[in-house]
Amino acid sequence: MRGFVALSRAPGRQTGRQEPDPRVLACLDAPGGIRTEIDENGWVAVAADRADEAVPPLSGAFTVPLGRMARTRQGDVSPETLGGMIERREDLAALLPPFAALHRGGPGEPLAVAGDWLGFHQMFWWQGDGVAAVSTSARALAELAGEGLDARGLGVLGLVGWQIGDTTPFRSVRAIPPGAVAVLRGGEVTLERYPSDAAAPAPEQPPALDDAVAEMADILRAWQTGYMEDHPDTVIQLTGGHDSRILLAAVPDKLKAGMRALTLGEPSAPDVVIAARLAARYGMKHEVYRTDLQTDPTPERAWELTLQAARELECQASPLALAPLLVAEGALEQGHRLGGLGGEVARGFYYAGQAGAANTSAELVHRLARWRLFSNEAVEADAVDPEFLATARGETLAMLEGFFPAGDWLRATDDFYLWHRMHRWAGSHGTVAAVKRHYVNPMFDQRFVQLALAVAPDDKRDSLLLGRLMTRLDPGLAAIPLDSGLTPARLAHRTFGTRLAAKSVTARKAVRKVRQRVAGGRRPQLGAGGMSQLVLTHWRAHPEVVAGLRDLPQVRRDWLDGVLAGTRTAEPTTVAFLVNLLVASGKDHP
Template sequence: MLGPHEEVTTRVSGPAKLSSWGLGALNPSTQTLALSRVMRTERGEVSPAEIAEDMRHNPARLTRLLPPFAAVRGDEQGVTMVADSMGFRQLYHSAPDAAGAPVLSTSALFAGWIRGAELDHTAVAVQSLLGWQLGQRTVFRGVEKLAPGAIARLDADGVRVSATERAGEAGIPLEEAVSAAAEMLRGSLEALLDDHPEAVLQLTGGQDSRLLLSAIPVARRRGLRAMTLGVPGSGDVTVARQLAERYGMRHDVRGLAALDGLSAVDGWDLVRAAAMRLDGMSDPIALAALTVAEGSFDQGVRISGLGGEIARGFYYTGGVRERTFTRKDSHQLAAWRMFVNEAVEPGLLDPEFSAWARATADDEVASALSAAGDEWFRATDELYLRHRMQRWAGVTDTAVGAQRMVINPMLCQQFLSIASRLSPKDKAHSLFLARLQMALDPELGRIPLEGRAAPIATAYPNPWRSAAGALATGRRLTRKVGQRIRHGNRPPAGGFQLAEKVVGHWRAHPELLSATELTTFIRPDWIGDMLGGRIAPRPSSVAFLTNLIVASLGPCNETTAP
């Protein structure tokens, strides 16, 4: 969205127009713009001059920069856009074979609106169960997300997209992987703090932020700024506070108390704005709650542990050994792990669409897994990296990128390469990450994580520790089973409060629910029961409806821009 004090700058580039706002040109003479505040590799900052030069002569070189990153350049013939290696910074383009005006955009919503595109029913189906998108699909037909490492060109011939092929890499032994990752993280964190001494570590009681803290020399931890978002006294806050006190860090803890004073109209405005920033393709309730909580923190440069999940087999269950898989495996993964947390509630969708949506979403997950290869655990790793991370984590990082610079050291190409080359058995049960923890800082490796044993127990399991780990895994699976049986899902922090405020606004303004395409997917009697107070919808349902409303209604006021 266009801020109230920002002006749109339009430049003519051959047959195309390049419009931007809130961005300074890296090189005015070549019309080169960076579309991210993160402009660095794991080794340090990359100069604007170098980025401008690469955009002019070899845009593919810029895929080495740390996600999220993207750049755009206009010239005498047209406009070029380049995505980072993970496609983390969200960019969109009209499908090369789609009818209508060709477009490149940082907003899928604007691209769809300007083309008068219809909602993509497959995308709506997937989002009703998953809460985010798979592959490069958007909520609009004929509008696609730019793939990881791809380059899009708009000129007199329309839109062309050139993808970067990933070369296969040989496997890597566990201890070699640990040594290489430890060296990379130490160098990356040292360079980051040299460039940004006031950077803030997003510290939790979990494993990933613990690894980043461990990669920072003990001498540099004293006075390091750290922040934790949570309820004082919670497990996460307790562990983070103990670590901060142990090393003399400046620790800031904030919660979600500010939600209590929001009116219904304020709640709707926040959630609607969040849906716009997410391009209608993730959870605006969660982002709105985060936005309120973040309002009490200093913004600036953040060090985030996002990315560690890639190295521990996020979707692994049971014994890990290499094997092939069938559609039954795919459907079970979707049902028990993927369609649990953010699915809309039973009874909301039109019955005919609901049945079609379930079959379609199952097929989409199966297709994503099949495209990733024929070995089950490696395919689930690819599903997590190229789909969940790109389309769920990436869209959220993109949405907050204007407010703060979020640097994720474990998303660099070297770390991702190490993780992809490890065998699944070396990643399972956090073995690799636990060994990495012990290599970086054995002292921190002996301190329990929030709700879990200390990393040393995972790094060097004995029969007792293995049994304890299996018991913990069993408890997690039992919770998932119970959640599925109850048709329940897990709302974000503050989700119920915000959802209640949004529904209150809808009841005062029922015309918002009369968007022409809503009844294609939603039961009219469910909408009537919700507006009449007979149904109190889940946060996931409110998030889904908000995204549909925003996409269907189009630009509503002058603060919307391309």
């Protein structure tokens, strides 16, 4: 299912929203049609992503999965079983993210919307006066609310490039938090949290590294064995990095032979070269999507894809990062796909340059914001109103200070990267994937993440934890260098040589970061640069498509005029922000 909108009114309340507005339903992007049910208490509308996808009747009891997958370590979960899990709230945390479902126990009963323990599958809520609504579309709720844009959410988007906490670009529209069931009844929405082990505080005494590695390996083996046996046609998206190789290592050797692997890139790219070597080792079927053989879309098509990406992301993250993937995925099979995104909290890549024995402070939060959060995807200062940017910086820094728990600083960064970066940034992109295919990542198992969080930060530095995990799962794979040149088997043991090699890689990254900051440059995501140039070409040929930006107070008109005239250019991160702003404001239709 692609999405839904549900609205509830207080008894006897007349709100002017007695039935779904076509503008609201248009936000659901429903190629398979929309089923609606209207009664005296409100209405619900559920969209089908495909013409052959059946939406159950919505007048009685029903359970509607909102993504392709609902699974625990024990196996796939049927809608009937899901309904009971949602009503009891028990075992919901055992479902692998991304997961979401819509449930009603019977006629007249409250509507419950359950999300996964990480809040990875993005959903949103809005509370008005005697009326409330929940949806997979923040834009749909913005249409219902009619309150316009949210300056704070736009500020976060302009500086970070994605949302944090529960912010959205729309006033009064908020993201449903991790591990929650949103219950809609009597014109009110209630967020009811369910227990999650991953959300528990880290133990005072961290587990022994080898004990944690042994349990984490067992978890991944259980997931991979069960999933591959149930779905032997599963494709693993294999790269030259650590995370996807760990997932491959957890597949039993007997199931690796003949397994399908997919890599995106040109033949000489490290990802393709290393993935081909790994596939040959086990007799896997390696499929390469040759990016060098693909014809670039026309500027007009690039603009259409970028707008589509902004809408599918609900203006929560960069559409220029998603648009190239929409091109690729349009040529790829949308079935069962293993992906490795999610190892961040197990390797603590963000520890680089951070003090190892410090407590959380405003100074450390601000330093991390300047060094990482505001440096990669921020809008160019020249493109936006200075007052907007100054206010955004102050408000976003204040928000960030509240998101880093007191105590150990490195554990606080773990907390932020899991509950904000993974929840909101990765989740925005992952939700798009989850409604198109079975998006499977066993490293989102809540116990696996809990163990990764519990391990002492020093045991995660320089990929010690992941190197040891890889070695335990498959020593042969661990002996093959990664795309960084580092070898997992060597990283598994902290010696002078491995420290020196890891520090060398970290130093090279730090030098690039320093150069980036000195030059005032941004780091657009893969493929965003080429798509941005095509979009700019279309803007200059058809300036009417962005005429709506001239009416928005956040944008400097003289800067925009210079870009359209070709006398100045725009960085991909700025183009991404402007596209989101155009779509969020509803000015994307000239």
